[in-house]
Amino acid sequence: MAKRRKKTEPAASVSQPLKRAPRQLDEKDVKTLKLIGSTAERVRTSIDRRTLPELRFPTRSLGNVRYQTEVGYFELGKGRKARALSVNTVKSFAQTLRLMSISKEMVENNDFATKREAYYVSKNWGDCKFNEQPESDTVMDDIEALASLEGLSREQLRFYPEEHGGSVAGNLVVLDRDSETGAPLEIDCTGFGSGSYSIPHSVEHLGFRTRAKFILAIETGGMFQRLNNHKFWKSADCILVETAGVPTRATRRFIRRLADDRKIPVYAFVDCDPYGIANIYRTLKVGSGNAAHINRFFCVPQASFLGVTPQDIIDFKLQDATHPLQQVDVKRARDALKNDPFFLAHKPWRKAIEMLLKMGVRAEQQALAKWGLNFVIEDYLPRKLRDPRAFLP
């Protein structure tokens, strides 16, 4: 084996990996290990009794979703599918157990794997290996859905997303731990000058210290940069988070945990177009339909929509800085009005989207630059922030 041969060669000085912090199992780690252990136990017991083992997972589809405004996000319904061991399912059955076994090891060793890495690890499983990543993703989604019933997310299973993406600046100290020594780390998000704090791929272990009044979730890097470089977070006493389009899992989870922990509201500042409204904002606030098993962790029900609203286009005379709605925009807006439980549940949103369709235009947040580069800081945001209760729900 290539690996064995290499292992016997003398190690170079750079080859000594650091010892990692002593494993500190927290409450959720214990729960994760228990879930994996009990699942494996049931399979084992079946086999010992000479009965065919079965794994039961929540059905992941729009048909198995419900939306209640009080709950605030798309929830998983009661539908379940069974994966019984048979000649046809033996491979995916074994793959499921092996992925869970990797998860167990990673929790115990304080390590993690991206979905992509998990796929590659399987290449050493012989006949049991995954041929394409969509196969391992599907199995992982099932395990994730199973874990979500216990209040555990994929991150707790130690499968991390490939992308992080979000940046943070402002009145916030992030509490992390040194991965080598376990010593506490304080990361002061006021101290990065023109730069910012890049959210890690998993944020489950982070703590927060802040007296900020709200979190401003900003769609574009350009706007984030402007507000950060002009220290809007200081004058408005807030925390700036750049979502860079539709926020990634890590960014959504970061905002959610921070907002929950410090009990502060989240205001979304995105483009005024069906994508900004029905994709970025809707996903941030209530999650998405085809991933209902994760919405409970990743949605931000305490979010409201600061702007840019269709009414803002009129109030701030942005008409000549707009663009015509494209066909895809119109379709997205009509879909939202017709099929999306979130917009169906909120009349102010239906009115706003109808207004946008009637005007037939869209406006980007940077369109405010029409009135001067810093109009957004000196006028737009302060005016809007005088009355957050007027924000769209």
Add this chain to the structure above:
Amino acid sequence: MAKRRKKTEPAASVSQPLKRAPRQLDEKDVKTLKLIGSTAERVRTSIDRRTLPELRFPTRSLGNVRYQTEVGYFELGKGRKARALSVNTVKSFAQTLRLMSISKEMVENNDFATKREAYYVSKNWGDCKFNEQPESDTVMDDIEALASLEGLSREQLRFYPEEHGGSVAGNLVVLDRDSETGAPLEIDCTGFGSGSYSIPHSVEHLGFRTRAKFILAIETGGMFQRLNNHKFWKSADCILVETAGVPTRATRRFIRRLADDRKIPVYAFVDCDPYGIANIYRTLKVGSGNAAHINRFFCVPQASFLGVTPQDIIDFKLQDATHPLQQVDVKRARDALKNDPFFLAHKPWRKAIEMLLKMGVRAEQQALAKWGLNFVIEDYLPRKLRDPRAFLP
């Protein structure tokens, strides 16, 4: 005007924008102002003499590019195009001067605009406004090409890119300044725990303090995360930079300035496929053909290619963790062999690409996980780093 009306309303507490740091013109700012001033002066003198003014810009096309390995990047040739004032060109002529005038203001006020914002600012220019952003981008590219002849980049003109994207972790202290007080800021990139430092949109003003031996530029977020969480930067004494695919301008410039300033090499660690080689690495090292006027600032001639190389697929027995080359991969590789001055100039690269084509497969950097999640840290990277002279040029 909407703006005036709003200005007279009482300001809310959050509406007081902070005073920014007293403007500190550095050498390049002075040069920028001088360039803008002298260009405007020439136009003015022509008009005073009753002759039609003319602006001359470098031609931006592959035909006006040259590549010398000693120089290390695609250079702008001597081709120039003139924009004379006429009935047909009066609008773009005026737009060019107005954009340069905004640039002057921004340098003086220590402010900046994204390309998108600059486009929107024009909406207040009456007949002179841009109708679509590609128009303002073209004018801006011309101004940028003009400035590049003086050693000035678009960032010095204070037009910043919309995207930043790169993250940094490791043995590096970034020196920045507080935008409000001008006080020096030290940002210790060992102190971000599982997170990292997010590179700002413009890095011209940053300073660096480090004793690291090299910069490792990493293609994927997943690999960056692994090396950061396991503190590879400590065991290997280096600085990790996540490029997140093809590095953005800011990321390339950051790596370049850091490598120049501290005189340390840059090692690229990307997927073994024509995209990783001919797009990510080639762009990082020598720049691109259609943007030759900026390569002198954004390329990183001191970069070399650590891996994953086609030979690594054999040496590390990754064959069963590869994917077949797609048609687009094959086309990209053949194009590189046939037309790309960089690959034409380096025989080891031609041999490597031919080998890849012959094997007919590609391998991702995460494919190393086949031998265990941390094989890359414990074996692959240490082995490779024993002999950086063996890296592809």
